[in-house]
Amino acid sequence: MNLSVPRRTLAATAFALAGLLTAGAPAATAAPSAPSAPAAALAAPDIPLAGVKAHLTEFQSIATANGGNRAHGRPGYKASVDYVKAKLDAAGFTTSVQQFTYNGTTGYNLIADWPGGDLNRTVMAGAHLDSVSSGAGINDNGSGSAAVLETALAVSRAQLKPTKHLRFGWWGAEELGLVGSRQYVNSLPTTERSKISGYLNFDMIGSPNPGYFVYDDDPAIEQTFKDYFAALGVPTEIETEGDGRSDHASFKNVGIPVGGLFTGASRTKTSAQAQKWGGTAGQAFDRCYHSSCDTTSNINDTALDRNSDAVAHAIWALSAGTTVPPGDFFENAADVAVPDAGAAVTSTVTVSGRTGNAPAALKVGVDIKHTWRGDLVIDLVAPDGTAYRLKNSSSSDSADNVITTYTVDASTEAANGAWKLRVQDVARYDTGYIDSWRLTF
Numbered sequence: 001m002n003l004s005v006p007r008r009t010l011a012a013t014a015f016a017l018a019g020l021l022t023a024g025a026p027a028a029t030a031a032p033s034a035p036s037a038p039a040a041a042l043a044a045p046d047i048p049l050a051g052v053k054a055h056l057t058e059f060q061s062i063a064t065a066n067g068g069n070r071a072h073g074r075p076g077y078k079a080s081v082d083y084v085k086a087k088l089d090a091a092g093f094t095t096s097v098q099q100f101t102y103n104g105t106t107g108y109n110l111i112a113d114w115p116g117g118d119l120n121r122t123v124m125a126g127a128h129l130d131s132v133s134s135g136a137g138i139n140d141n142g143s144g145s146a147a148v149l150e151t152a153l154a155v156s157r158a159q160l161k162p163t164k165h166l167r168f169g170w171w172g173a174e175e176l177g178l179v180g181s182r183q184y185v186n187s188l189p190t191t192e193r194s195k196i197s198g199y200l201n202f203d204m205i206g207s208p209n210p211g212y213f214v215y216d217d218d219p220a221i222e223q224t225f226k227d228y229f230a231a232l233g234v235p236t237e238i239e240t241e242g243d244g245r246s247d248h249a250s251f252k253n254v255g256i257p258v259g260g261l262f263t264g265a266s267r268t269k270t271s272a273q274a275q276k277w278g279g280t281a282g283q284a285f286d287r288c289y290h291s292s293c294d295t296t297s298n299i300n301d302t303a304l305d306r307n308s309d310a311v312a313h314a315i316w317a318l319s320a321g322t323t324v325p326p327g328d329f330f331e332n333a334a335d336v337a338v339p340d341a342g343a344a345v346t347s348t349v350t351v352s353g354r355t356g357n358a359p360a361a362l363k364v365g366v367d368i369k370h371t372w373r374g375d376l377v378i379d380l381v382a383p384d385g386t387a388y389r390l391k392n393s394s395s396s397d398s399a400d401n402v403i404t405t406y407t408v409d410a411s412t413e414a415a416n417g418a419w420k421l422r423v424q425d426v427a428r429y430d431t432g433y434i435d436s437w438r439l440t441f
C-alpha cells in the first residue's frame with residue numbers, strides 16, 4: 001500500500017485500526033520501572049555486541065586512514081577522540097577535552113559526565129584510547145574504549161537516573177606511561193578526587209585467546225564483577241600482573257578505590273586455564289599485543305560481549321547507591337526480527353532449577369531496537385500461557401527503542417518453564433528486532 005499521507009497521520013490511522021484489532025490481554029500489574037526509580041530497581045541492559053564492534057570498525061578505519069595507528073601525538077589519536085566525543089554529545093552527555101603536553105606533543109583526555117546523580121559520590125569508568133605506534137590497537141585498547149562508550153550510550157538510551165553521578169573517561173598516552181590519566185588525576189583538586197567513589201578500568205577486554213581476570217583492588221568492585229561472571233557460570237581469576245600496568249594505577253595512587261577487567265596480553269595461557277576457559281594452552285592471550293596485527297580480526301567476540309555486559313552491570317550496580325545482588329537471571333540474546341504491522345513474534349527463555357512460584361516483583365529486562373516504538377505491543381507470557389501486558393502501542397510515542405526493565409507480579413506463576421516475550425508491531429512503516437531480554441528473579 002503506497003500512501004503519500006504523512007507518516008504521523010498514517011500511524012494514527014493504523015493505530016486506530018490496530019486498537020480495534022488488538023484484543024489486548026488485561027494489563028497486568030506490570031509497569032515500566034519509573035525512570036526516576038533508583039538504579040537498584042533496574043537491572044543493566046544487555047550491551048549489544050554489534051554496537052561495540054561498530055566502534056572497533058571505526059577505530060580500525062581511523063587507523064587505516066592515519067598512518068596505521070592511533071598513537072599519542074598522531075592524527076589517528078585525535079580522530080579517535082573526535083569520534084567518541086561526537087557520539088557522546090549526540091547522546092546528551094556533558095563532554096570536555098583536556099589537553100596536555102608530553103614529549104613536546106599535545107595529548108588529549110576526553111571526559112563525559114551524565115547529568116544528574118550525587119556529584120559527591122561519582123562512579124567513574126574509563127579506558128585508554130591511544131594505541132602503540134605499531135598498529136591500530138583494536139584489542140589494546142579499542143576493546144575497552146568501545147565497551148565503555150557503548151555502556152555510556154546504553155545509559156543514555158535508558159535515560160538512567162542513578163543515585164550516584166556517572167562519569168566516563170578516555171585517556172591519552174597510556175602507552176607512554178599512564179600519562180593522560182595521571183594528568184587528569186593530578187589536575188583534580190583534592191576535594192574533587194574525594195568525590196570519586198570508585199574508578200573502573202577496562203584495558204584489553206577482547207583478547208583473541210581470552211582469560212577472564214578481575215582486578216583484586218577494591219573488594220566491593222571486585223565482588224561486583226565476580227558476582228556477574230558467577231551468574232554467567234564463567235570462572236574468573238585475580239589479575240596479578242595488573243598493578244601499575246594501566247590507568248587504574250593513576251587513581252589508586254591518590255587513594256581512589258579501583259577495579260577492572262582484563263583478558264590478557266603477552267603472557268601464555270596455561271593448560272589449566274584452557275581447561276576452564278577454552279582457547280589454546282601454551283599460546284599468548286593476545287599474540288598481537290603491541291603489534292601491527294592488533295586489528296579488528298584480533299578480537300574474541302564472546303569475551304568482548306561478556307565483558308561489555310559486565311561493564312554495564314557494574315555501572316548500574318555501583319551507581320545505584322545500594323548493593324545490588326546480581327540476581328539469578330535467564331537471558332536470550334538472539335535477535336528476533338519483528339515484522340512491520342505483522343504477526344506477533346516471540347523469544348523464549350527457559351527457566352529451570354528454581355522452586356515454587358515466580359516473585360511478585362519479577363524483573364523483565366528488554367532490549368528492543370525499533371524506530372517509532374509506539375508501534376509496539378509487548379507481553380510477557382508465562383509458561384502456562386498467561387499473558388502480562390508490559391507495553392501498549394501508542395500513536396504518539398515516536399522515540400526509538402525499548403530498553404528498560406519492567407516489574408511484573410508473577411507470584412501466581414510457576415517459576416520453572418518456558419517464558420516468552422511476545423512483541424507485535426501494529427502500525428506500518430517502522431521495523432526493528434528483539435536484541436535481547438532477560439528475567440531476573
Ligand code: DTR
Pocket residue numbers: 140141174175203204239241242243245246262265
Ligand atoms: N599495560 C597495558 C597492558 C596490560 C598489561 N598487563 C595488564 C594488566 C591489567 C590491565 C592492562 C594490562 C597496555 O599495554 O595498555
Ligand code: CA
Pocket residue numbers: 046047048049333334435436
Ligand atoms: Ca545482544
Ligand code: ZN
Pocket residue numbers: 132140175290
Ligand atoms: Zn598497550
Ligand code: ZN
Pocket residue numbers: 128140141174203204246
Ligand atoms: Zn592497553
